[in-house]
Amino acid sequence: MALHKDFPHSPHAILDPAIRWFPADEALRETSMDKLMPPLVSQLRRKVKAFRDSGYVGATRTSQSLLNWWFKEPHLLPQADGTTAEFQYFFAQREALETIIYLYDVVGVKDKFDLMRFDSSGSVSASLFDETWRRFVVKMATGSGKTKVMSLALAWSFFHKLYEADSELARNFLVIAPNIIVLDRVYKDFQGLRIFFDDPVILDNGFDGQNWRDDFQLTLHLQDDVRVTHRIGNIFLTNIHRVYAGEDIPPSPDDDNTMDYFLGKRPSGATTDSKVDLGMIVRDLDELMILNDEAHHIHDARLAWFQSIQDIHHRLLQKGGSLSLQLDVTATPKHNNGAIFVQTVADYPLVEAIWQNVVKHPVLPDAASRAKFCERQSSKYTEKYADYIDLGVIEWRKAYEEHRKLNKKAILFVMTDDTKNCDEVAAYLEGHYPELKGAVLVIHTKNNGEISEASTGKAKEELEQLRKQANEIDTLASPYKVIVSVLMLKEGWDVRNVTTIVGLRAYSAKSNILPEQTLGRGLRKMYVGCVEEYVSVIGTDAFMEFVESIQAEGVVLERKAMGKGTEPKTPLVIEIDHNNTQKNIEALDIEIPVLAPRVYRAYKHLNDLNTGTMIFQPVVYQPFSEEEQREIIFKDITTGEITHTTVLDTAGIADYRSVIGYFTQTVMKELRLVSGYDVLYGKIKIFIRDVLFAQTVDLQSPNTLRNLSELAATKTVIEAFKKAINALTVQTRGDAAIRDSIKLRQTRPFVVKDQGYLMPKKSVFNRVIGDSHFELEFASFLENCSDVVSFAKNYLAVHFKLDYVNAAGDITNYYPDFLVKLPSNRVVVVETKGQQDLDVPLKMQRLRQWCEDINVLQANVNYDYIYVDELAFKQYAPKSFADLLAGFREYKNG
Known part of the structure; x- marks a missing residue:
């Protein structure tokens, strides 16, 4: 079940469906791959590839603009050190959005019957879908950027509804988190709508003729802090408990507390301290899209999650509408029996994410290391598992020292089987290791690995404190270096700095926790880029057997010697060799003077650009048929890849301004110009109209736009202006300092x-x-x-x-x-x-x-x-x- 030999290491590389991972030997790829994948994914990957290769033919103009902007335009973003760096979405994020847009725009999926057309297994039936509305599930490994997918999908829905006359999408959004901890994490990205502007989610004004940034008007409402002043343009960020339909949802035998199911519901008030009824507010809207983070909770029509969403959909139906789309994102969209959600339309499995260094590599002790420790015969929990705890601390210490050089703090994660033993392990760590005194954070979870949420009293105060500690634990300001928990947290505690996991129990099927979820808490990377990072996993034989079952998902678990005297499994660190007593660092040092730049760009000279003196080969103005004029495709002048598509509407109205805007933005980005858009736009407009074709042309003519999409014209405009601007604005200082x-x-x-x-x-x-x-x-x-x-x-x-x-x-x-x-x-x-x-x-x-x-x-x-x-x-x-x-x-x- 190894990855294909041609599978690329770069997470940005476009993945051919023919080389994607599947759970079988390579010899079975041709005959069995379709039947071994999530049933819809295999065929959808091929369809979406053709959609991508066509330049997104069949998508609406709005969708094409967004896809081209997100995934084909270069994006230079400012860095903390004052420099700029190119930003690029992972292919997994790109494929997820392309799939969603393909299904909505091109296929026109409205419900489960439309989705069933893509079944490759032959075993999907309507009975496997509980919902009657449009629902897509995106499966992405923990740490591969699910929140970014949510932000892109939200922006797409907003602009699609705004710009497309017949759009059935929405400009109101209910973003649901499974618990308070996940809510805090998502809020950090959505606060002030920062993710939409820190990432290149929102297009520049003028791109394809729309004022994207001006038109993106949204208000974020967090939990009970709701102030709805407009019936459109709202993001409601909440955990699911705020939108439960109260008495409408019957108790279930699968509820955490089954007393209501067996004894009847007690006449009590709300389960939260909600100051407003958010559930009623979202049910009163005319248009709504739901985005579920960590959506593996929605696996049964009997559960409150599902029934709350169903109730919202029914309220919309009563008003002549419907739930526009439910988008679920999760690393583990699986039922209790291990079967994957049939609504899964995109899949970026953990094995691919590890190979491409999107997440950490799990490392286990080799056989020789495991033979050195065992469970001792003792009734005292910490004595019984002392070998495992001590080895975990040894491995954590080595990682801690290496990462400390980079101002990063390594975290040790220990899990036990009940709250009493959890507290005992915490006391053992603080009592036996001086560096851990006051540095152990204890988390008590429910039996299914979820964090208990309380609404009143002391329990609420403790939860608030836990939230604060959760948000700060990766920072050097936090005193905590170890987390001790009952079970592994199922989701939410997405600590980036976990380098060592110690498991002192085996999971049972009843807990419904998967090995992917267990490893998931330690998979998020500490460092930006494709540097290899590792998480060491140690534990009892029963625990290790549970973890090793992840190999069924194709994950190759590396094994290494652990314990005293072994090397840490950490990224390669380059540093000044202060620890080498054989070196005289001062004598080996080299000092390099830094000069002020000799060349610079004088932006004020852009006004002096004379289009009449540019040196270039005029382009022949060609006549095109009416049909040829309808689709206008722009290609990258170096790669030939389609970058920009304009399809004229049925009225044949052409907008030359979006084309000139495209040329202007391309020139500015390639030259890294930070200002002068209005000046350059006017110069390019004059150049195209009067100079480019050695004759004056009508910019309103569809034939002119079609000529501009030819590679010769595109290349001439961009290269002529780059050359002229460089000659005009690049200046050399006569002296140095x-x-x-x-x-x-x-x-x-x-x-x-x-x-x-x-x-x-x-x-x-x-x-x-x-x-x-x-x-x-x-x-x-x-x-x-x-x-x-x-x-x-x-x-x-x-x-x-x-x-x-x-x-x-x-x-x-x-x-x-x-x-x-x-x-x-x-x-x-x-x-x-x-x-x-x-x-x-x-x-x-x-x-x-x-x-x-x-x-x-x-x-x-x-x-x-x-x-x-x-x-x-x-x-x-x-x-x-x-x-x-x-x-x-x-x-x-x-």
Whole structure:
């Protein structure tokens, strides 16, 4: 059941349905894959792939705009350090939205009978669907971004209802969480509508001719804090208890407390301290979409969750409407018997998320390590399981020390079988390990692993305190390093910093807790990016047998030696090697002056852009048929991928403004212009109308729009303006000034993906990694050069970069590869390359200028540079750094 050999490591890579994981041997892929997947998923993946490849043909114009913006437009977002970085949604998030939109726009799914058309198993019947309304379930591994999917789906529904005349979607949203802890987590993202603007959810005004940001008017209501002033444009964020239909829902034998079922309902008040009847408010609306987070709770028509939603739908039907859509997102959409919800339309399984480093890798002790500990014969709980607890602490300590270097706090998670033993383990940890005194947080859950919620008295105060501790536990300000709980929390306590899990009990089927949920509490990653992270899982034989059952889902559980004297299983940390007593860090340190940028962009000059003097090859204006004019497709000028589609409506009305807006935004994003949209829009409009086709054209004509969608026209407009803007706005300062300096020994620790590395003696860093094998070879050469005092790889964390103008005329940054310190106060900056590109001469020219500037501004250290290409290096095989300088001097100067 291993992943396909071609399955990609990048979570952004578009996944072909033919290489997706399925629960069987690879030999059965052709014959049995469809029957072994969630019944609707296999066929839907193929249909959605064709939908994606077509450029979203069949979707409404609003849906196409949103899909193109989210998944095809480049998004540069500001970072905490003042820089910008490209943001990209995971493919799993993209596929979920594409599937939802395909089912609604293209297929026109209204109910279960429409969904059943996609059954590949032949075993799906109408009786397996309890609901009579439109319901989609999205299955995504814990930590893979379900909240982002919810935000995208919400925005899509809002704009679809706003812009599409016949839309059956909604602009009111009931976002349901299963408990208070999940509610707090979702609220953190939704507060102030921050997720919609921090992420590129809302489109820029002008994209495809709509004022998206101005039109996105929503009010967030949290729990009982409801102030409905408009009947549309509301998000009600609540836990399910606030929307129960009260007396309308009969008690169930599956309720946590079955007294009402067997003895009849007691004449009591509300189960919460609700100040308003939120249930009645949402039932009074004319349009509504429901989004369920952690939606595996809705697995039975007898339960209050389902019946509350059913009641809302029936109220809407009475007013001539219906529930527009119920969207459930969860990592485990499974019934108590393990069967998956038949409404599952998209699936990103845990095995794929682990492979793509979206979540942590579970690691178990190897056989030799497990043989060292056992359950002792004792009636005292902590004595019986002392070996497991101690091993958990040992593993946690090692992880704690490594992550502390990066200002991260590792968390140990211990679970027991009842509240008495929970308290006993907490006392044992605090009494036996000084560093855990006052650092153990105890959580008592109900028998099914859920956190008890109370509405009044002391219990409510304790819950409020628990919520606060839950929100803060990952921070260094929180005193807690260990969580001890009865059972594993089913959901909500999504701690990112759990590095070690210790299980002191086996789960029974009655608890309805799955191994995915057990591991899920430790799967969320601590670090951004594709760095491999790990969670160590330790426990009794019965517990480990339960955890290992996750292998049926394709997860490969890594095993390693654990205990004293073993290496921690943590990400690779690059840091200053202070612990190495053989190194004189101060002597090995290299100081690099930081100059003010020499090149900059003068935005005020954009007004001086003259479209009549641009140098380009005019484009032939072609006649297109009326049918050809209807669909206008824009493609990326480098990849040929469809980026933008405009379909004319039945009236044949063309809006040239959205096309000019598209060109304007593309030019601005590629040049990273932060202002000047209005000026550039006007220039491009004039250029297209009067210059591009060597004749004046009618911008209102559908034929003109069709001409603009041709690759020749698209490329000419974008490239001509980029070239002209760079020539006009990129300026060079005539002098240089030292504004700061970088000392390598001040570099903060950072993590890298697991890869080959060198343990250097002549570097302030503990490891030297290379972006290529040649870089490692060159580092080894420097290590062995007797005339090299010290050297260092110029990691991004060092922040030594040079601004320069690349071959395309854009301002960008260049990070040289190595810094080498020689005797007599000499420092050489080294650039290594296995293969040349067009930017190499420009980089070298800038590096030479930088060295000249530095040497003029100061005389304490002489700075030089050298370019080393792999082929020449291996051919001439220098024996010392002096040989390298002599042998490559001519090449350098050339």
